[in-house]
Amino acid sequence: MARLGEFEFIRQLLAPLSQGAPGAFNLTDDAATVTVGHGCELVITKDALVAGVHFFADDAPDLIARKALRVNLSDLAAKGAKPVGFLMALALPDQISDDWLRAFTSGLAQDVTAFACPLVGGDTTATPGPLTISITALGEVKTGHFIRRSGALSGDILCVSGTIGDAALGLDAAKGAYEALSQEHRQYLLDRYRLPQPRLTLGQALANRDSACLDISDGLCADVGHICVQSGVGAVIDTTQIPLSAAAASVLRTTPAALMRVLTGGDDYELALAVPPANIAATQEHGRKVGVAVTPIGRFVEGNGVTVLDGNGQPLTLFSAGYRHR
Amino acid sequence: MARLGEFEFIRQLLAPLSQGAPGAFNLTDDAATVTVGHGCELVITKDALVAGVHFFADDAPDLIARKALRVNLSDLAAKGAKPVGFLMALALPDQISDDWLRAFTSGLAQDVTAFACPLVGGDTTATPGPLTISITALGEVKTGHFIRRSGALSGDILCVSGTIGDAALGLDAAKGAYEALSQEHRQYLLDRYRLPQPRLTLGQALANRDSACLDISDGLCADVGHICVQSGVGAVIDTTQIPLSAAAASVLRTTPAALMRVLTGGDDYELALAVPPANIAATQEHGRKVGVAVTPIGRFVEGNGVTVLDGNGQPLTLFSAGYRHR
Structure with missing residues (x-):
């Protein structure tokens, strides 16, 4: 993991992204609690992105971060859901620098604000392989209003x-x-x-x-x-x-x-x-x-x-x- | 990705793990809906495991799968939560065979049953790097009963x-x-x-x-x-x-x-x-x-x-x- 160290990375760069989510406990606990609005149900989706497969490893780090979040938000959008928060697991190769992490989290911060979707938890680990980002996005939809893939009728x-x-x-x-x-x-x-x-x-x-x-x-x-x-x-x-x-x-x-x-x-x-x-x-x-x-x-x-x-x-x-x- | 193909892998091997979770829609949609019991709040946690870092790449695939799920369930346990379901993102190197995938999902099936914790969603992708497994586990706890890290008192x-x-x-x-x-x-x-x-x-x-x-x-x-x-x-x-x-x-x-x-x-x-x-x-x-x-x-x-x-x-x-x- 980068020079910053896992705990400092979480404390300095990731924890600020959890503002607005009291159940994230400032990213200091093992898990988060999440509540959805009255009369709503939770919608959950998970997409992973791998450097060299889903993006170029030398793409701008802020854009990598924002795309990783947005492809997940897109799944929420398709189901009619409003974002509630997200979790992120990062597998970081050794060559990732602190500057890269700062740019990455700064991009993420932009979209956390833009989409009112705070970080509520996750995990950071080293990897001998490519940068891998796995995001789980949480949303809410009025109970029964989730739009399925399976509802199309002949004539639609x-x-x-x-x-x-x-x-x-x-x-x-x-x-x-x-x-x-x-x-x-x-x-x-x-x-x-x-x-x-x-x-x-x-x-x-x-x-x-x-x-x-x-x-x-x-x-x-x-x-x-x-x-x-x-x-x-x-x-x-x-x-x-x-x-x-x-x-x-x-x-x-x-x-x-x-x-x-x-x-x-x-x-x-x-x-x-x-x-x-x-x-x-x-x-x-x-x-x-x-x-x-x-x-x-x-x-x-x-x-x-x-x-x-x-x-x-x-x-x-x-x-x-x-x-x-x- | 392996010979089986992503869609067949999901349909044949993963979808059966979603039984018991009607909101998983048999893993055929972009997202899942999740409900928690009356008077309960959702508890959510995410841990990623990377081959060569968290387990040996040649470990038995069923044990790799079960450990990946269990380390997440352990976080739920520590918070006093009961499992509700989980999502899994898999980044699979080319050399993973169909037999490996069958053994992996068969191990996972054992623990899905043992812990009454169905698969509700996720993602599968190729990777040029090591096998990477990211799991998000969902649980429920009576509202307010979540056990924090922060409650220890002098004298405890x-x-x-x-x-x-x-x-x-x-x-x-x-x-x-x-x-x-x-x-x-x-x-x-x-x-x-x-x-x-x-x-x-x-x-x-x-x-x-x-x-x-x-x-x-x-x-x-x-x-x-x-x-x-x-x-x-x-x-x-x-x-x-x-x-x-x-x-x-x-x-x-x-x-x-x-x-x-x-x-x-x-x-x-x-x-x-x-x-x-x-x-x-x-x-x-x-x-x-x-x-x-x-x-x-x-x-x-x-x-x-x-x-x-x-x-x-x-x-x-x-x-x-x-x-x-x-």
């Missing part, structure tokens, strides 16, 4: 939040692809890869309203496929309706084959929703209120599997069902 | 459960130390290192009765020191009163210097307690009822720091304040 409209494909194109760009891309667009896509926006306010507005929801981490087609499997329906996606950022549209103009990355690349952390037709106007209005576009891109149908239609209404054959880390 | 009696030092001596023995030890005693100490016993029933019996509690993971002196720091008191330990297993006593007969390992070695996962004198008989009776000895080994005093007395009542100078992983 398939919607997505924000724009799709940016993160995968950003990862490609970081690896040197899309040389014709402007510096501004390149940076935009990279930022989308490095710092996802958990759609918490949108998710909370949708809780108990729409049929099914998840966050798009494995890729649009794979994740819509997850809703289909869990709901016992199929889905049709109209590629011409998929909302693209200006930067992603610019990539597709010069590299049309990158459409496959938009359809199957991961890490966007936008929401995919099954919306009953009667709810579509209200759902889009919720999106407008919180400043996140909600765009219909297809529909759920009887049957199974995800069919993707090109500009001529012809089914595309996908080469990859989705994105899996390594 | 310092007690420990079970026997002390076995795990550290077992680790030494695994590395070839204590050649004169009988095979039976060697195996006993190794088992104590590899498979700790979370003192859940004892902890639950003590909830809201005794002043302070933690589980001994860093080492007897270091952990009693943690109670002292958090409680603003000092402690005196009488080495002649420390309960030893027959195997540990056998090591000390041939290697008296191993007393230092008993005092400072980690991983016993016994409980250290601050017991008001008026409660001592009841606390020991609780121990008898659940079959775990509770032994007074000293007392808490005004001041600070941990003083260790030898057989002549003279203070020992400790060379190491405790055990830190790596």
Whole structure:
């Protein structure tokens, strides 16, 4: 472990992140107590990130920290939950410096404040391997309002939040692809890869309203496929309706084959929703209120599997069902 | 990730561990819902284990799994909490085989049943580094009954459960130390290192009765020191009163210097307690009822720091304040 020592790291850098969570006992105990609001149930999720798999080891430490927290908050968002707190286990290689830890916790502090989500506990250990961050995020949702993956019905409209494909194109760009891309667009896509926006306010507005929801981490087609499997329906996606950022549209103009990355690349952390037709106007209005576009891109149908239609209404054959880390 | 594939690993091997937790949705959703009993609060803790740091990579996979769960359950035990469920993030190196995963989950299944603690969620990822297991354990305790580290008062009696030092001596023995030890005693100490016993029933019996509690993971002196720091008191330990297993006593007969390992070695996962004198008989009776000895080994005093007395009542100078992983 770094020069600072485990106990000083916790006391100096991590304990300040627990303010606002009295049950965290300033990170001085073996465990924390957590309470949720009256009439609410606890929602809990856990995602781990490994250097070299989920981020670049030389990425800015503050961005690594914020992404690690945000991918977990994104799961809470997809379930309609409001953050309550999080726990973090860090496995730190020897070469991590105190400066790195300071930058890491400083980034984390920004998002702890931004999302009102204090650190309530965790663990720090050495590792002979890569930096590994495991976060458990806690949220609350009114009892019974949790939005499942399994509620989509044939006839529901398939919607997505924000724009799709940016993160995968950003990862490609970081690896040197899309040389014709402007510096501004390149940076935009990279930022989308490095710092996802958990759609918490949108998710909370949708809780108990729409049929099914998840966050798009494995890729649009794979994740819509997850809703289909869990709901016992199929889905049709109209590629011409998929909302693209200006930067992603610019990539597709010069590299049309990158459409496959938009359809199957991961890490966007936008929401995919099954919306009953009667709810579509209200759902889009919720999106407008919180400043996140909600765009219909297809529909759920009887049957199974995800069919993707090109500009001529012809089914595309996908080469990859989705994105899996390594 | 292994040949089985992430989704099949979850479906075939992990989902069965979620039986008994309806809010886990058979591990098919992004998050789980968790409810605690009426009048109870949620207790949550998180410990990560790394191959080569916390266990040997070639240890039996079922024992690795059970230890990873048990060190977390031990934290719940120390707080007086009853297990509700757990989440697990696994970072798996490529060389992990399906057979290994089957043995790992089979061991986990044993303890899921033994401790009535279902798997409610988690994450699986590849890693270029060592196997890393991060577990978040959830428990419940009657509201206000959580036993803090910070409640010890001057005059309280310092007690420990079970026997002390076995795990550290077992680790030494695994590395070839204590050649004169009988095979039976060697195996006993190794088992104590590899498979700790979370003192859940004892902890639950003590909830809201005794002043302070933690589980001994860093080492007897270091952990009693943690109670002292958090409680603003000092402690005196009488080495002649420390309960030893027959195997540990056998090591000390041939290697008296191993007393230092008993005092400072980690991983016993016994409980250290601050017991008001008026409660001592009841606390020991609780121990008898659940079959775990509770032994007074000293007392808490005004001041600070941990003083260790030898057989002549003279203070020992400790060379190491405790055990830190790596």
